[in-house]
Amino acid sequence: MDFKDVANGRRAVNFFDTKKPVSDQLLREMVDTASRAPSSFNLQPWSLMILRDYEEKMRLRKLAWDQPKVTDAPVVMIVLADRDGWKKGHTSVEKDFGEMVKAGSMAEEQYDWFIGACRSLYGETQDKQQAFACKNAGFFAMALMYAAKNLGLDTHPMDGFDHEGVREAFNIPKNYWIPLLLAVGYFDETKTLHPPKWRKGFKEIVVSFGSKV
Numbered sequence: 710m711d712f713k714d715v716a717n718g719r720r721a722v723n724f725f726d727t728k729k730p731v732s733d734q735l736l737r738e739m740v741d742t743a744s745r746a747p748s749s750f751n752l753q754p755w756s757l758m759i760l761r762d763y764e765e766k767m768r769l770r771k772l773a774w775d776q777p778k779v780t781d782a783p784v785v786m787i788v789l790a791d792r793d794g795w796k797k798g799h800t801s802v803e804k805d806f807g808e809m810v811k812a813g814s815m816a817e818e819q820y821d822w823f824i825g826a827c828r829s830l831y832g833e834t835q836d837k838q839q840a841f842a843c844k845n846a847g848f849f850a851m852a853l854m855y856a857a858k859n860l861g862l863d864t865h866p867m868d869g870f871d872h873e874g875v876r877e878a879f880n881i882p883k884n885y886w887i888p889l890l891l892a893v894g895y896f897d898e899t900k901t902l903h904p905p906k907w908r909k910g911f912k913e914i915v916v917s918f919g920s921k922v
C-alpha cells in the first residue's frame with residue numbers, strides 16, 4: 710500500500726466486526742513491521758500484552774470506561790513503556806551495547822560511557838524516565854497502527870482507562886507505564902465510519918519563539 714494511503718486510511722475505528730478474527734500470523738507480521746520503529750539509542754523500551762480471550766477483554770473493558778470496542782475487537786493490545794529500559798544490567802541495554810560492539814559502531818571500552826549517557830539522558834529524574842519510556846513506546850504504537858493498516862487491519866488507540874486498575878488487574882510490574890490500549894481487528898462494514906476529522910495545518914503546526922541573538 711502507498712504510504713499516503715496508509716496514513717489517510719488509518720482511522721480510530723469505533724466498530725469492529727466481532728465475527729472476523731485476526732490470525733496469529735498477521736499479528737506477528739504487524740508487530741515485526743512495527744518493531745522497525747526508531748528509539749533512543751535503539752533501546753526499544755516497549756512491550757506488548759496481547760489479549761484475545763473474551764473474559765480477559767471484558768476484565769479490561771470494565772477498567773476502560775466500558776468501551777465496547779475492547780470486547781468487540783478480536784485482539785486488544787496493552788502497550789507498555791519501560792521506565793527502566795535505560796538501566797545498566799537491563800536485558801535490552803546489555804543486548805543493545807553488545808549488538809553495537811558487534812556492528813562496530815561502539816568499542817568495548819565505551820561501555821561505561823554508554824551506561825553513563827543512558828543514565829544522564831533518560832534516567833536521572835523520574836520525569837526523564839517517564840519521557841524516555843513514553844516517547845519511544847509512542848513511536849512504536851504509531852508504527853503498530855500504520856503496520857496494521859498496511860496489512861488491511863483496523864485499529865483504535867485508547868487512553869480512556871484506569872491506569873492503576875489495569876496495572877493491578879493484569880499484574881503489570883511498576884517499571885511499566887501504560888501509554889495506551891490498542892484494539893485491532895476489522896471495521897464492521899455494517900456501520901458508518903465518521904468522516905475524517907480536522908487536522909492542524911502546516912501554519913498551525915510550525916511555530917517560532919524569536920531569538921535572543
Ligand SMILES: Cc1cc2nc3c(=O)[nH]c(=O)nc-3n(C[C@H](O)[C@H](O)[C@H](O)COP(=O)(O)O)c2cc1C
Pocket residue numbers: 719720721722776866867868869870888889905906
Ligand atoms: C493516545 C490516544 C488515546 C485515545 N484514546 C481514546 C479513547 O479512550 N476512546 C476513544 O474513543 N478514542 C480515543 N482515541 C482516538 C482519538 O479520539 C482519535 O484518534 C482522534 O479523534 C482522531 O481520529 P482518527 O484517528 O480517526 O483520525 C485516542 C487516540 C490516541 C492517539
